Amino acid sequence: MKISVIGCGYLGAVHAASMAKLGHEVIGIDTDINKVTALQSGHAPFFEPGLPELLDEALSAGRLQFSTKMSDISDSDVHFVCVGTPQKSGEYAADIQYVDAAFSALIPHMRPGSVAVGKSTVPVGTASRIAALIEHGAPETHLVWNPEFLREGHAVQDTLTPDRLVYGISQDEKGHLAASILDHVYEAALAVGTPRLIVNYATAELVKSAANSFLATKISFINAMAEVCEVAGADVTSLADAIGMDDRIGRKFLNAGIGFGGGCLPKDIRAFMARAGELGADQALTFLREVDAINMRRRSKVVERTRELCGGSLIGKRITVLGATFKPNSDDVRDSPALSIAAQLQLQGANVTVTDPEGLANAMKRFPELKYERDLKISVTNANAVLLLTEWDEYTQLDPGTIGNLVDDRVILDGRNAINPEDWRANGWTYQGIGIPLSQ
Incomplete structure (x- = not known):
């Protein structure tokens, strides 16, 4: 089919290249x-494993091109809108001005029988409002809301082989x-049995949220x-293993650490x-x-634990932070707990050096006052x-x-519980993980 993708940021670029691959x-x-x-x-203007190869293949095959001109999409059958919905400045609400602008620019170029597909994460009620605009401006076309479920670092795989497809449509x-x-x-995805759910607009919007x-x-x-374990003398990793064996709960996403971040x-x-x-x-x-508050509190807890490991004062201490991105296999530093912790440590008198395989350029833009070093050994x-705040391999x-x-000083704080404590202690290190007592 002939497809257009409006918005070529993280979501859009991956989606465009993946559709061409198909x-x-x-x-x-x-x-x-x-x-x-x-x-x-x-x-690619960002780091995502597998995307450069996908772009090269699709461009070489002549199935993919990019443009700034909306007029170039007029013969497309399906139009995916993949623009961002950042948090509004000073508010919790999502800023959907880019979604509105994208659809406003798209509608005049939709030909009869074509379909607009919203993939952006939007507040519930947005799709119905946009459907009415499309009905007025291009009445012989239609809107589907098709939320994305990408994991940064696995976005290509998640697009080519999704675990489910959700279509939000008008019920007619x-x-x-x-x-x-x-x-x-x-x-291709449906042929291998990928589940597909057809729901109304509101349900499709709520699925991602x-x-x-x-x-x-x-x-x-x-x-x-983890906070309870630290004061009670328990081990949060063993606790997570035990409760994760209950198939009603599951073990995934029960890894204690410095909290979640990123753009989602x-x-x-x-x-x-x-x-x-x-x-x-x-x-x-x-x-x-409270979920949000617990997450943000992890950052200050790590700062306090680092102070304890440094003998009660951070002033003048040389601290190396391994990891700037919010997760490995990405260069995304948006709301990164690792960077936030590094900045707090420096504000409290430490001399902080941050290293990361892919995220330093973006980190420098967000926290230019920090010291950065690409070479791990130098750092x-x-x-x-x-x-250790981002669990890169x-x-x-x-x-x-x-x-x-x-x-x-052989002192390490494992903010992701990602390394073997026995190995490090055997080599003379003071090892501290998350969710275990300080003395353990």
């Missing part, structure tokens, strides 16, 4: 000429016709248990709370305020304490003996 003819549209130029040259013949068109887009809120709740729950979970749960308040259902989601030289597989020869 054999469709795809054109990606973005207002940023630099981004379009880079993508047209096969260069026109809506089901639009769903059948979208079935052609996802023919509800899923992210549930995941955030699991993370904050186990981090709350924090802003999505806040936007969910804000929208529920607008609808008069704010009491239903008050628990998410830890003469350190009084090392903090190259950090979790470090040799404690080799690193121990570079630091001044």
